[in-house]
Amino acid sequence: MVAFYSSALDGVAANPALPTPLLLRLIAFDGGGHGPPFQALHRPGLPESAVAAVLTHPVLDTRVQFAMSSQADAGQRARLADDPSPMVRAAVAGGPEWTHDHRRKVRPLPDAVCGRLLEDPEPSVRSALLGSRHLAPSFLASLVRHPDPAARRAALRVWDELTADGRAALLDDPDPEVRRSAALCACPHDAQLTAALLRDPAALTEALRRGLLDHADAGRFLAEGVHLVELAGNRSLPADLVDRLAVDPDDDVRLAVSLRPELTEARRAAIHFTVAPHARSDVDWVAAGIADQDVLHRAATSAHPLLRRAAARSPHLPPDLLRLLAEDTDVLVHTHLAVYHPDTPEEVLMSVYARLGGTFSAWMATGHPRFPREGLAARYADHPDGIYRQLAVRDPAAGPALIERLSHDPDVWTRQAATRDPRLPLPRLLEALTLPELASSAGANPALPPSEMAAVMDQAGVPA
Structure with a gap:
């Protein structure tokens, strides 16, 4: 796996210890017409002075980047709703395309701001708003009688909440x-x-x-042999037709029947179906009952792997079902637990970490509330696999000597993890600033002295 390299300036832009005067200096940078590094604009908790500088920044992409930041407060992003550029207004309207943590919801723009954006003279702005994943249900419900048909279609997204x-x-x-x-x-x-x-x-x-469906219509489509997968999943399908589809020659049809919610486990087990190793676990009735304890119990205790995978996507699993799924032999069940459940056991997190590796595991190691920290240095500092040696850096008991040793590790991801750690001795940290594969990690190290951050800016041509 090839590690991603970026510059020392990118690292400094993301450094949580970057002093406000240096942050303001960096945000004012035009970057040769590209603006400051995006890391400076996607920082959490930007001070008001920095936000004010972004809102009036002469480089268009700077304002676009901030408008799309998942770290910015909705009220801060809303201040760009009247920006002179339709690109910026469209970025505000659409909102963040991704978040650092899928468990954290993006707060919607105020309804009044959305209303202004929906009346924007530029079609791209109106389209971006109506396509946004971050609209408040109250705003969507208010569109029922809007003159634009596209807006009325958007109201359908909250059908169950409409009068x-x-x-x-x-x-x-x-x-x-x-x-x-x-x-x-x-x-x-x-x-x-x-x-x-x-x-x-x-x-x-x-x-x-x-x-x-009434029986006649359902029977007609079954007799014609068309759209049988959709028919097999229909909740209203009469029981005798369910029985006929359960023995259909098409495996996809039988699989769809096997997922029906009314089936007993014995009836489900009697259907011959095949589940691909990485088949998607989108099961409508489980997703709709993602917090319903009865639904979760039926799915989590089922012998059907797709139902257990669907249940494992719920952050609302009670302790007994969480323990049951943690002992499951299906690797996707474990993956879903690691991603979605805040109390996933350590052994499951570690198994998923080792199996998937790369950026996903790096996110999980830093972002999951239950991912272990204590004792990792003793267990993994000398592990033959670099993906485990990275974990030693997470241990609060790891000393400066070990961190420095790991900053020379053969595995580049391990070197980068150690270089970001504030326990790294200063001489090695300064050396790492000069190495292409470590410069960004060194720049992001909170222990980097402000004078060195300023020197990085000087070298990158950021005006003082």
């Missing part, structure tokens, strides 16, 4: 696509709507998957 009048308005919308989408939202409880959607080629597949 009866709001739903009725969308079902009777003048735009055929809005009406179709609203009908698909309502059809799980409406056989008449489902029957109409089955006559619409654009809605047929989704209506078969989730609509309220």
Whole structure:
């Protein structure tokens, strides 16, 4: 695996100990027309003086980067909603594309700000807003009678939270696509709507998957042998037709039947299906009941690997089910526990860490609240695998001599981890600043003296 190298200036831009005067100096940098390093703009808790400098920065990309920062407060990002550049306004409207920690939700922009962005004269801004993953349900619900059909379609994302009048308005919308989408939202409880959607080629597949089917329509599609996977997953499918699909020649159809929520474990086990080693674990009824203890118990105790994988994605697993899944032999169950559950046992975290390696494991080691720290130096400092030697740096008992030794490790990821550690002796830290593969890590080390941070800026041509 090739390590990612970047400059000492990038490291300094991310350094949590960077003094505010140097931060302001860095943010003012035009970077040859590219602006300051993005690490300076994606820092958590930027002081007001730095935010003010970003908001008026002459380099367009600087304002775009800050508008998309998951570390910035929604109120700070909202101050760019009236930026003269539509690119910046679109970045504000769309919001962060990724977060450092998937468990942390991005706070939505205030509804009033979203309302202004939705009336923006630039179509790209309006489109970015309506496509954003970070809109408040209250704002989406307010779009039911908006003059733009695209906005009314966005309101469908919170169908279950709309009033009866709001739903009725969308079902009777003048735009055929809005009406179709609203009908698909309502059809799980409406056989008449489902029957109409089955006559619409654009809605047929989704209506078969989730609509309220009568026996005649379901039997007709089964007899025709089309869309059987969708049919097999439909919650309203009559029991006799479920039995017929359970022995269908198509393995995908039998697999879809095997995931049905009403099946007993004995009935599920009687179906012959195949689960690929890395098959996706998206099971609708488990995802919908991600905090429902009965749903989680049924899925976690099932012999079906896809149900156990789906249950392992819940951060709401109670201790007994967490222990049960921690003993599971399915590696994806362990992976999901490591990603989603804050109380995943140490042995599971360590097994996932060793198996996946790379940037994912680096995130898990630094970001998971239960990932171990104590005793790692004694256990792993001399391990033959570099991915384990990196862990020795996490141990609070590791001394400066060990950290320095690991900064010379044959594995570049281990060298970089040790170089970021504030226990690294200063002479080695300064040496690392001059080495291409360690310069960024050295720049990010909180123990780097401010005078050396300033020297890095001098060398990079950042004006004083």
